[in-house]
Amino acid sequence: MDSKVECITIRRSSLQTAGCTTCQKRTQCPANELMASGNATVRAIPRTFRGNETVVKAGQRFDGLYMVRSGFFKSTFVGRNGDVQVTGFHFPGEIFGMEGIEADCYGDTTIALDSSSLCRIPLALFTAETSSTPSNTVSTTSILTLVKLMSAVIGRQRSSIFDLGKMDAKRHLAAFLLDVSERMGKCGYQRDAFRLCMSRIDIANHLNLVLETVSRLFTQFVTEGYLAVSGREVRILNRAALTRLAEGNPEGRLLQKAG
Amino acid sequence: MDSKVECITIRRSSLQTAGCTTCQKRTQCPANELMASGNATVRAIPRTFRGNETVVKAGQRFDGLYMVRSGFFKSTFVGRNGDVQVTGFHFPGEIFGMEGIEADCYGDTTIALDSSSLCRIPLALFTAETSSTPSNTVSTTSILTLVKLMSAVIGRQRSSIFDLGKMDAKRHLAAFLLDVSERMGKCGYQRDAFRLCMSRIDIANHLNLVLETVSRLFTQFVTEGYLAVSGREVRILNRAALTRLAEGNPEGRLLQKAG
């Protein structure tokens, strides 16, 4: 199986290297490092998507990690009882799919929210067969990179667990908007004026609220002068106030400390 | 290096080998595998604690992972605003400290809840200096073990994020009790009658409730015949009902699906 796919702005001839040399995200990409370390079996494989197209389905066999090159993706987790939880949004330069390494299948379903592109990093290293016949094809340093990435994910999830419990709706939405702003900035967009890539219902689900609550809070933020909102277009007018809201000391909810 | 030492009830002279050969948890312990792979620098180091003694403080320099041998531990995370979140309880055979690998310092403060013992697994491999001067002292397979452990942690955290958002107080406590029961069983205790190692306030904090709510639910479970409770002693009388409660289809709360 030859791997020839296209990646948006990149022509076929250069696909063998998956366009890594021209990829703006290569410094953040473990594939780049793995390949640089002389591993011939790891090669980033670019793919493009339209809005609503599925990247991977929960339960599908693990076939690598995914690095976002452009656009936006959404991961959802479906509980035993059918409840759906939006576990995260993925912006350019971010990576997803790590939960699949251990179980050898993905835990989340991930779809594109828009016209988007990404690279699959086929870590054959982590599939069942290859791991049982260990070879030293991958240098210790490259795996260290991966381990650190994963450790970072663990840390971020932990603070998201924290947020889920300790924040009321207002603080949580403020924090979410600042987070989006930050990440938009990191991947080259404006920090203070951007288009939300997800629907209100997705935001609500992600923050464990209902869409009515999110909607109400948006209008509240507007009337208080923190934001200008028009549909999904958001402009941050008073970042300081939002930050105070998100980080400010808790105002009387869930104050119980634990030993 | 001779390997004959014991933990807890063991004398000093034998500490050098950390008692791995006699340790009941060795099959679940990455240290065992690392040592078996011929890595001389990785050696499990046993320590004992009394209740309330601190294992590691958040912010402290990372010095390895911790494997619980006996007793119980509690990890807490302190948010910027001072809020405390109980991020987890650790039972015998379980491992903690992974969030420290990437940041090179621990994110959680972990204390013993009781007289307890554990082994520190000093993964010098992951400290700043050694990782910058990579050596192949650790085999690919042993790191794979670690990567899989971490992937599992990521998966578990994700489902805990799910629980936090999608469960009301009653379901959440039921699920928590079943989880504790399961883990108690796994480490050799009775599944249906055990002593909770944590206070109501710790449970409440962990589940993002207040202790009054937890207390009320305990009495409710008792009057409904699911449990017998006396202080921290718990007996599960109707596991089926608890399971139905925890897993049952959501009863009208947070039902909004996301695309």
Next chain:
DNA sequence: CGGTGGATTGACAGGAGTCAACGTCTGTGG
């Protein structure tokens, strides 16, 4: 014995969910 911390219980209040109506935007087809 009194003090302290953990646990239980009751009365009350409020934040956020539920239900429902309405408004806006987009794409499609006649």
Next chain:
DNA sequence: CCACAGACGTTGACTCCTGTCAATCCACCG
């Protein structure tokens, strides 16, 4: 070009779960 459907978003009225405040009880301990 308009009508219409459907998805998405806003707003209001109401309910209820769970947090807040407070009193009480119990076990433990110096």
